[in-house]
Amino acid sequence: MAEIMDKIVALCKRRGFIFPGSDIYGGLANSWDYGPYGVELKNNIKRAWWKANVYGRDDMFGMDAAILMHPKTWEASGHVQNFFDLKSDCKSCKKRFKVADLKDHKHCPECAGELTEPKQFNLMLRTYYGVIDDPASVVYLRPETAQGMFVNFLNILNSCHPKLPFGLAQIGKAFRNEITPGNFTFRTREFEQMEIEYFCRPEEADKVYEEWVDQRKKWYLEIGIRPENLRIRQHQKDELAHYAKACTDVEYRFPWGWSELEGIANRTDFDLRQHAQYSGKDLRYFDDATKERFYPYIIEPSGGVDRCALAVLVDAYYEQEVKGNIRVVLRLHRDLAPIKVAVFPLLKNRAEIVETAKKISADLKKFFVTIYDDTAAIGKLYRRQDEIGTLFCITVDVQSMEDQKVTIRDRDTMQQERISNDKIVQYLFDKLGKGCC
Ligand code: ATP
Numbered sequence: 001m002a003e004i005m006d007k008i009v010a011l012c013k014r015r016g017f018i019f020p021g022s023d024i025y026g027g028l029a030n031s032w033d034y035g036p037y038g039v040e041l042k043n044n045i046k047r048a049w050w051k052a053n054v055y056g057r058d059d060m061f062g063m064d065a066a067i068l069m070h071p072k073t074w075e076a077s078g079h080v081q082n083f084f085d086l087k088s089d090c091k092s093c094k095k096r097f098k099v100a101d102l103k104d105h106k107h108c109p110e111c112a113g114e115l116t117e118p119k120q121f122n123l124m125l126r127t128y129y130g131v132i133d134d135p136a137s138v139v140y141l142r143p144e145t146a147q148g149m150f151v152n153f154l155n156i157l158n159s160c161h162p163k164l165p166f167g168l169a170q171i172g173k174a175f176r177n178e179i180t181p182g183n184f185t186f187r188t189r190e191f192e193q194m195e196i197e198y199f200c201r202p203e204e205a206d207k208v209y210e211e212w213v214d215q216r217k218k219w220y221l222e223i224g225i226r227p228e229n230l231r232i233r234q235h236q237k238d239e240l241a242h243y244a245k246a247c248t249d250v251e252y253r254f255p256w257g258w259s260e261l262e263g264i265a266n267r268t269d270f271d272l273r274q275h276a277q278y279s280g281k282d283l284r285y286f287d288d289a290t291k292e293r294f295y296p297y298i299i300e301p302s303g304g305v306d307r308c309a310l311a312v313l314v315d316a317y318y319e320q321e322v323k324g325n326i327r328v329v330l331r332l333h334r335d336l337a338p339i340k341v342a343v344f345p346l347l348k349n350r351a352e353i354v355e356t357a358k359k360i361s362a363d364l365k366k367f368f369v370t371i372y373d374d375t376a377a378i379g380k381l382y383r384r385q386d387e388i389g390t391l392f393c394i395t396v397d398v399q400s401m402e403d404q405k406v407t408i409r410d411r412d413t414m415q416q417e418r419i420s421n422d423k424i425v426q427y428l429f430d431k432l433g434k435g436c437c
Helices: 002-014 037-055 073-078 148-151 152-161 202-222 270-279 304-318 351-364 380-390 396-405 421-432
Strands: 018-020 032-034 061-064 082-087 095-100 119-122 125-128 137-140 166-175 192-202 230-236 246-254 257-267 283-285 292-294 299-303 316-323 325-330 340-347 370-372 390-394 407-409 416-420
Touching: 002 137, 002 304, 002 316, 032 037, 037 061, 037 166, 037 192, 037 202, 037 304, 061 152, 073 148, 073 270, 095 192, 095 407, 119 380, 148 192, 148 270, 148 299, 148 407, 192 202, 202 230, 202 246, 202 257, 202 299, 246 304, 257 270, 257 283, 257 304, 270 299, 299 304, 299 351, 316 390, 340 351, 340 380, 351 370, 351 396, 351 421, 380 390, 380 407, 390 421
Parallel strands: 061 166, 340 370, 340 390
Antiparallel strands: 018 032, 082 095, 082 119, 125 137, 166 192, 192 299, 230 246, 246 257, 257 299, 283 292, 316 325, 390 407, 407 416
């Protein structure tokens, strides 16, 4: 298990997906920076999610709320009172542990030293809003994007006039002072969430909840996750958060075991009631047809972008023997692959070949994410593109100067075809579809 994770972490650094955060200063523990291909992968995941959940439906609205919110938000949400983990420290090796992870609450799992009594530890990161470090100006970095949608419920009703059921969708950063961050980007203190808050009539909530569990599992399959590595797991009553009536996780079989990618919760009317009470505003929905005023229930599918990206990378990683060598290839879904096409000149010292390759690359850039590369020998160029999951490699060679054709290689089949220069765009559209760029 460690071996595959080590390979993924090494590939991510070597090929510009993910670097250790603040690397030249020795790194900031458990923080990660996304490089050129990592940011493309994340953007593609977010785009696929937005397409499926906002553009693909008539009942969803996008949002982008501020990270810093009025401190009362977190009193109303229950985070100030309830967002705690219990932790114990080892008196010998000084390591800190989450009590929920410990089998023996008295002894350190690593050095068997004595553990301190459990202490409560609030997971919200704090900062000051404004120039004075005054306790009255303390605000929190949001631990979830959800609350930004709840506090805008009234604004959405008054500006977009939606009818139940409808939902809000938001992607953004969240922060948690996790006690036990780790497993690469799986658990970090700064991360990105993709969240939906779907408002419905209370009597329809159970059905809507089931539908979302189904939808969300399907989405992971649609972006190419292998079915055998995906499952859903219903929470037991004692696992449920203080606000939830039911919760189901979509889990991925990571190298260290099954772990949560996304949680789908029935939050009941808890959030709207709480914010109504703390803000003094009437947050009930008015049904024109029945003349009823009531608090809708909320179904919340909440996933992590970083966890999804990690699952996608692990899932797409293949090693294959080709002519006695190991070929490493990321078989990313075509919508997620950071680069769709790479163009190489076979010979770098032949000006007309280089020029033609550059021109083809420039033309393709209008339609597909394309890169031109001539910084190594052809074998190495192919290997690099395989390792970042590039879908097609185009090579311009001596023959191309005579027949105006190029060689296109398909990442997955490794089949090579000769195509006329003026047919490349159509060929790629046929293979990739118009929606994939
Ligand atoms: P866990 O049980 O793993 O701590 P959670 O149940 O607390 O997760 P939620 O509050 O349901 O997580 O958050 C929704 C999603 O946000 C998670 O499914 C996950 O994908 C992502 N997420 C939560 N915490 C982190 C974190 N520390 N690092 C990366 N992603 C996270």
